[in-house]
Amino acid sequence: MPVSFDLFGTLVTAAMPADPAAAVAAELRDRDVAVPDDWSTAYRTPHLDVPDGAELPLPAHVAATLRSRDVEASDSTVRRAVIAAFDPEVRRREGVAAALDAARKRGPVGLCSNCSVPELVPRTLVRADLRGAFDAVVTSAACGFRKPHPRPFETLAADLGCDASALVHVGDDPDADGGIEALDGRFVDVAETPLSELRPTLGGES
Structure with missing residues (x-):
């Protein structure tokens, strides 16, 4: 039985910026990028057309936002600014080790x-001491689509050598993580089944 896990909110908590637009703006200014006066509004406005369910990498959105205001910045500068803006403190949630062992x-x-x-x-994963804990890792930015779109689940299943219908996916968001059910897989909600209680849910010994 292949088992997959969501990361943020499921295996770890991460203190993300309360105001992402402001956090990105600060990092851009630190790199001598002229941030427009209406940055907050511009940041929250879509500038690129993407298919339904597609994931737009944040650096691409930020670069498009700057271009919409006639501000030039190199792709590498924008990428470094975005990465620096999202550099959270990370904590593993209770029961992670037991859940991974059960899986x-x-x-x-x-x-x-x-x-x-x-x-x-x-x-x-490095900060949560989870590097190397998974046989395959799929992110929406890498595969191009966000859960609940089938693509992330299908990509992960292929990497694990199984069909998506065989996956048991453990997560904290019924709307996103529950997308596995459209592929006939099984969703386990950590709000109902804590990580420490996953073993019996998977059919292992308690």
Whole structure:
């Protein structure tokens, strides 16, 4: 039985910026980028057309926002600013070790995370001492679509060598993580089944 986990809100808590637009603006200014006066409004305005359910990497959105105000900045500068703006303190949630142990006893283990910020998922895994804990890792930025779109689940299933219908996906968001059910997989909500109680839910020994 392959098991996959969501990351943020499921395995870890992460203190993200209360005002992402302001956080990105500060990092851009630190890199000598002229941030427009109406940045907050511009940041919250879509500037690129993307398909329904698609993930737009945040650096691409920020670069498009700057261009919409005739501000030039290199892609590398924008990328570094975005990465620096989202550099949270990370804490593992209670029961993570027990949940991962229970999942490993049932089969391959994957991670499927909605995240538009480059490097945030691998950096979070390192800080939470979860690097190397998964047989496959899929992020929305990498695969191009966000949960509940089928693509992230299908990509992860392929990486784990199984069909998406065989996946048990553990997460905290019924709308996003529950998307596995459209593929005939199974969703386990950590609000109803804490990580420490996952073993019996997966059919392992309690």
